[in-house]
Amino acid sequence: MREKWLGYACLAGxxxxxxxxxxxxxxxxAGLPPFTATALRFxxxxxxxxxxxxxxxxxxxxxxxxxxxxLAAQAIAGSVGYTTLLIAGLQRATxxxxxxILGTLPLVTAGIAIVLLGERPGKATLAAIAAAGVxxxxxxxxxxxxxxxxxxxxxxxxxxxxxxxGLFILLNKRLRTPVPALALSxxxxxxxxxxxxxxxxxxxxWRLDFSGDALMAVAYYAVVPTVGGFLLWYAGAARVQGSExxxxxxxxxxxxxxxxxxxxxxxxxxxxxxxxACVLGxxxxxxxxxxYGHKRPEASS
Numbered sequence: 001m002r003e004k005w006l007g008y009a010c011l012a013g014x015x016x017x018x019x020x021x022x023x024x025x026x027x028x029x030a031g032l033p034p035f036t037a038t039a040l041r042f043x044x045x046x047x048x049x050x051x052x053x054x055x056x057x058x059x060x061x062x063x064x065x066x067x068x069x070x071l072a073a074q075a076i077a078g079s080v081g082y083t084t085l086l087i088a089g090l091q092r093a094t095x096x097x098x099x100x101i102l103g104t105l106p107l108v109t110a111g112i113a114i115v116l117l118g119e120r121p122g123k124a125t126l127a128a129i130a131a132a133g134v135x136x137x138x139x140x141x142x143x144x145x146x147x148x149x150x151x152x153x154x155x156x157x158x159x160x161x162x163x164x165x166g167l168f169i170l171l172n173k174r175l176r177t178p179v180p181a182l183a184l185s186x187x188x189x190x191x192x193x194x195x196x197x198x199x200x201x202x203x204x205x206w207r208l209d210f211s212g213d214a215l216m217a218v219a220y221y222a223v224v225p226t227v228g229g230f231l232l233w234y235a236g237a238a239r240v241q242g243s244e245x246x247x248x249x250x251x252x253x254x255x256x257x258x259x260x261x262x263x264x265x266x267x268x269x270x271x272x273x274x275x276x277a278c279v280l281g282x283x284x285x286x287x288x289x290x291x292y293g294h295k296r297p298e299a300s301s
Contacts, residue, residue: 007239019255031211078168079192093154099256135278
């Protein structure tokens with residue numbers, strides 16, 4: 001029982017760190033363009049993963065050309081696409097909205113699996129997806145009336161980031177050769193660095209006046225949630241059942257909203273409260289359904 005509680009603590013810590021990435025991205029968005037910030041994040045995280053690989057004796061698996069193409073697509077979607085769209089979205093929207101929309105990831109992944117992979121969902125899964133959709137609609141409707149087109153676009157970009165992460169998860173399931181988690185994170189970081197550095201040329205980073213707060217936020221994002229969150233999640237997942245671990249994803253939007261209010265001074269409006277309630281209820285409904293036999297793609301960051 002002690003091991004299980006330790007697992008719960010690790011999973012909770014990991015998801016709270018995931019939530020903190022929204023606040024970090026909001027700070028980054030105020031001082032750096034998206035691709036440059038993403039390249040810096042991966043440039044800092046890659047040596048950390050390389051050290052972990054060396055310390056644990058992990059090795060990169062031998063993969064065929066098809067699997068390398070899938071990994072490249074994963075890096076473009078889940079590594080570069082997710083981070084850049086999240087930062088671009090938070091240049092226009094609030095961190096509170098970003099945190100709540102981030103919580104739709106399990107539902108978005110299930111929806112993508114239904115549309116692209118032809119999976120047959122149960123009634124509980126469909127109800128959960130519908131509830132999450134209502135939650136996002138409430139926030140985007142409120143953003144359109146209160147913050148204008150810019151806020152609405154920001155929320156749409158954040159939802160696009162979540163879609164990219166959902167594609168990352170499903171593409172990982174198409175690999176012929178399974179890639180261990182640490183090796184996969186290292187490969188994604190290396191490929192993400194290559195693609196984002198190439199794209200950042202269009203932003204002329206050598207002409208930028210880098211914000212100190214933004215650079216500190218990038219360093220935090222790279223080391224604490226990316227590397228530290230990885231270690232906590234897999235330490236926790238090794239001690240509990242997969243269906244139990246999935247329920248902890250609901251903590252990410254809660255963490256993001258609380259940190260946005262506490263650190264950034266953002267307020268939680270009525271539409272956002274209802275949207276958050278819908279999203280959290282949907283995630284819990286999906287988790288309960290999975291525990292009683294429904295199959296859902298596992299989350300991977």
